[in-house]
Amino acid sequence: MQVAPAIIQFLANEFQLNPDHLNPDTSFVADLGLSPEQIADLFQRLQESLGIILPEDKIQNLTTIGNLLELFEEDDAPL
Numbered sequence: 001m002q003v004a005p006a007i008i009q010f011l012a013n014e015f016q017l018n019p020d021h022l023n024p025d026t027s028f029v030a031d032l033g034l035s036p037e038q039i040a041d042l043f044q045r046l047q048e049s050l051g052i053i054l055p056e057d058k059i060q061n062l063t064t065i066g067n068l069l070e071l072f073e074e075d076d077a078p079l
Contacts, residue, residue: 003072006050011065014042024066
């Protein structure tokens with residue numbers, strides 16, 4: 001399953017943005033203006049919407065879209 005495109009589309013829908021305006025360097029705080037509570041809520045909705053699980057021990061380190069996508073790179077890598 002290609003998780004990255006689904007995550008980008010989810011975030012674009014959440015923030016009413018064109019997916020092309022979101023990139024790996026987009027910061028949840030600086031660029032999207034989210035508080036820590038809003039980020040936690042966003043990640044909860046993301047998990048429920050896409051049926052994915054974000055490791056609890058890594059969530060606090062997710063500051064950019066790129067950090068979030070990196071969690072799933074191994075799953076998407078070709079064999």
